[in-house]
Amino acid sequence: MPSEPRLRADARRNSEQIRAAAIGAFQGRGLTVPLEEVAEAAGVSKATIFNRFGGRIGLIEAVIEEVVAAQLFAVIDRTRTIDDAGDRIAHYFTAIRDLQYRQPAVNDVLLQAYPHSQQLMEICRAGSEVNDELVAAARESGALRPEFTASDLHALVVDNALALKHGERPPRDDYDRRTTYLLDGIRGNQSAPDRR
Template sequence: MNHATALSPPRRLRADAARNQQRIIAAARELFADHGLEITLDDVAERAGVGVGTVYRRFANKKELITEVFEQSISEFAEAADAAYSHADPWFGLVEFFEYACRHMAMNRGFSEVMLELEDDMERFVVVRDRIKPTVMAIVERARQAGVLAPGIEPSDFFALIHMVDGIAEFARPVNPDVWQRYMAIVLNGVRAEGTPPQQLLVPPLNDTEVEQAKGACAGRKR
């Protein structure tokens, strides 16, 4: 028997399975970001271009897939925090991470929903908090020691500020998905010390029509 020939098919299958898993996860990330957690595994299979059975072989249920996608997002958050802490300039390092966090939350509806759900799962919520919080606090503390933050600003303020910007993004997403950038800049200008470079307001505010449309969309989601 030719053992090399006999063993080659399983290797190809393993490679195919690995590629399928990555396609499934990538599809799930896109769908969660765009539509939140209400999507189905059938939706994921269609977006990934695989059969539903393939999805179920990799993930027994949607919760397992959500967990996998969420863990990848947290790893990326941790990497972004490490990079920001290593930035040569304490202020621009803080701005870099704050923008990353706001952009990720604003453009990823599913991530925001998972974070809210995690508050009911304290063990997992603590794991997430403990993985990222120390580095974020170090980023802010380094900026404070460099004198680029306004007096009284604490590291814990930034977790609330990120959620504030995410709140604007959620409200405006149906009519103006980019306006959160304006309020992110306003927030950063509010916490910087005198002499620290200001953020430019490059995105205009919502106009009256957009505000009314956003209010209508918000009311529709609550029905």
């Protein structure tokens, strides 16, 4: 029989291999990657994932900080350092769309693909608070169209998540050009660029 310390070392190594495989898979393809593929990449059985993490939600919660949360909260923190309300919301909107393009798992979080995950729902709650805060400040400053609401910003982000998850992925240049069009469309008169 293997000794208890050996069992603990094997379990720890398996957990680390599973976490590493999950981070790689989720970052590249989103949180819905089949667990069989994560297990194969980790060199373990699917049953081992359930034994160590309790299933998909447990595994997601074990790695969501590295996959999504750290980058998303970095965007929020950077946004809050910008003094001008119009520049602040423009930076946030552009940075979120960039993250959505680069990290498919962000779209799974924004679409609340796993509502039973408390950590994912907490990320969504934090994002909703930032949306409210940024839109209120930008509207007050005249940087946004007066009728534009936090719900509108949320809808634009969710629509983009749906398009990236279920539609054809556009070339990056086209995607960035459309980000500019969207920003131009929601800006108030005071922040409209001079087209002369």
